[in-house]
Amino acid sequence: MATISSVGVGTSGLDVKSIITKLVELEKEPLNKLTLQAATVKTKISAYGQIKSLVSTLQDAASKLTSVTGWNGVSTTSSDSKFVSASAVGGTLPTTFSVEVQSLAKAQATASAALLPVGGALGSGTLRLELGKWSVAPASFTPGSGQPVDITISASDKLADVASKINGANAGVTASILTDASGERLLLRSKTTGEDAGFRLSALEDGDIDPLSAGNTDATGLSRLVAGTTVTQAAANANATVNGIAVSSGTNTFASTISGVTFKAEQVTTAPIEITVGKDDSAIQSNIDGFVKAYNAVNQLLQDATKYDAKTGTAGLLQGDATAVALQNSLRNVIQSVTTGGAAFQRLADVGITQQLGGDLAVDTTKLNKALAASPDDVKNLFRSTGGGAADGIAVQLKALTTNLLSNAGFFKSKDDTLQLNLKRNGQDQTRVNERVDAFEKRITQRYNALDTQMSSLNGLNAYIAQQVTAWNKSNG
Known part of the structure; x- marks a missing residue:
């Protein structure tokens, strides 16, 4: 920003700084208008965002009335x-x-024999968990289709470490520890119920790959978790x-x-x-009520945004917006349409759904219930007939319209693109105005500074001449 070298031209006391400030404010007048326009565009972007959200809700409500399951509750x-x-x-x-x-x-559950000392290491090796089905007589295990899960146990692992590794192995069972007077036990439980969700735990020590060998069942080392195990609950359907x-x-x-x-x-x-x-007709009634509520929400927002209040002289945000009015008319045209697909019922009013002053819909529950009782298929077809053209049901037509409005190439995308472009251009215009104002302020400040310098010089010359005239008059007196 340009600076002023003195407060008055030629030290005359003239408030040059105030003059320049006012001149700059006058130059900025277009910026105020642009700022107001930008705020209006932003408000419109927000308003159309709200309308889009309500139209999306209306689309969902229409979809329920076009779905077969919505009518077969x-x-x-x-x-x-x-x-x-x-x-x-x-x-x-x-x-x-x-x-x-x-x-x-029931889910299978097992408990190991009591282990002492509590907190002692168990020995190294591998624990194998298999899911499958147990037969009772004779007792035998049939592995399921999944692969066994092998869990490596180190020589220093305690029972708490073993339980933690089992729980982290995603082997289909959960592990916990029970401690009582006789020692600590490993409790295992299948994550799912049923005969096919049983499990078998085996121990493999010192590289032995046969879980039934003597070394793996002798109740020493890691095999203590297997030998003496009790089935506390059998898997059952x-x-x-x-x-x-x-x-x-x-x-x-x-x-x-x-x-x-x-x-x-x-x-x-x-x-x-x-x-x-x-x-259950209550589901149908609920879907129709949801449809009416969703439509009314869109209609009310559009009605408020496009109206003009003659008493107060105020206009809605979208008053005079041709695209908003076109959207409102498109929705109303579908609601007021006549369909040949509903047989006995061709209009919403035929089943008690009427349009009120201002465009909102109202439901005559008595008339709707009577229609559902007398001709449920005709009511269904009034909404969801897919005969094409005039034979399409009201909900089918509205779903098609809202789907098009909400598409990537539809009304809302196009409108948002236009408003965003307007906002971008407004920003560019504001930048140009600010640049012009800065240049003007710099230019006028330089001129006043130059004028101030010149006037100061003239005032000095004037004072010198006056002094000389006074001196001359005295010498000639």
């Missing part, structure tokens, strides 16, 4: 969910069946009967016993538990 009840709980996927046929639970699924027919599951959840239905054994039953699956 079912309710599942249990006569006593403390014993057996149940759920069903949409589209499951209405049914009733009884369940009795004889036993719950959950066992139940459905309508008197025996069924089994590796977990307490029976996911494929009844088509479309999943039931879970919570406790062993003392009497049959009745499971009932029936049609």
Whole structure:
């Protein structure tokens, strides 16, 4: 910034600094307008971001009404969910069946013999863990399809180190340590339940590769973790009967016993538990309410942004924005459209969904319930018919519109690109104004400084001449 050498031209007392400041402020007037314009553009970018978010929510709501499962909702009840709980996927046929639970699924658990001294080293070697299935009589183990997990144990490792290595090996079992008066024991438990989720622990010492050899089962060294091990809980499936027919599951959840239905054994039953699956219109009503709510949110934001309040003389942020008005009209056109795919119902108003003053939708629940009871398929087709053109359902049309609006080449991307470009150009304009103002301030300051110097010189000359005239007058007096 240029500096002023004195406060007044020719020391006349004229406030040159104030004059220059005011002249610079006048020169900056275009910058104030540009700053206001930039703030407005930023606000519009934010507003369109909010509208985009609401349109995305509307797209999700429309998608639920175009989905088959959204129209095939079912309710599942249990006569006593403390014993057996149940759920069903949409589209499951209405049914009733009884369940009795004889036993719950269990995970295999073992405990080693007591080890002394507590905290002592066990000896070096390898522990091998295998997952598979045990048969009881005669006792035998059938390995599963997975590979055994070998865990290297060093000579200095204590039982706590062994448990830590087992837990870190991702071998399908968890390890913990129990300490009592007789010593410390290694407790192992399968991570999953069921007969096929059993496990076997073997010890391999001194390079011996046969886990059944005498050296690996003699209860010395590392084999102390194997010899004398007790199975505290055998791996077992959950066992139940459905309508008197025996069924089994590796977990307490029976996911494929009844088509479309999943039931879970919570406790062993003392009497049959009745499971009932029936049609559930509440899911449909919830999806329609969600659709209406999502549409109204978009409509209200657009309505407020584009309105003009004649009483206060204030305009909404997007008032006069042709693209915002076009967006609002596009959404309303779909809502007001007539579809031939709904048979008995061609408009939303036919099922109790009407447009109010201002564009919001309202639901007449009584009329909607009546339509769902009398012609559920026609209501469904009103929303999700895919006949093409005029035969497309309302939700199908709205989903297509919102998908296009939200696409990478759609309305919101194009609008954001335009606003961002405007903001960039505004920034460039502000830079140019600032550069011009700086140059002006420097130029005018230099001129006033030069003028100040000249006036000071003239004032000095004037004083000298006055002195000379006075002296001359005295000498001639």
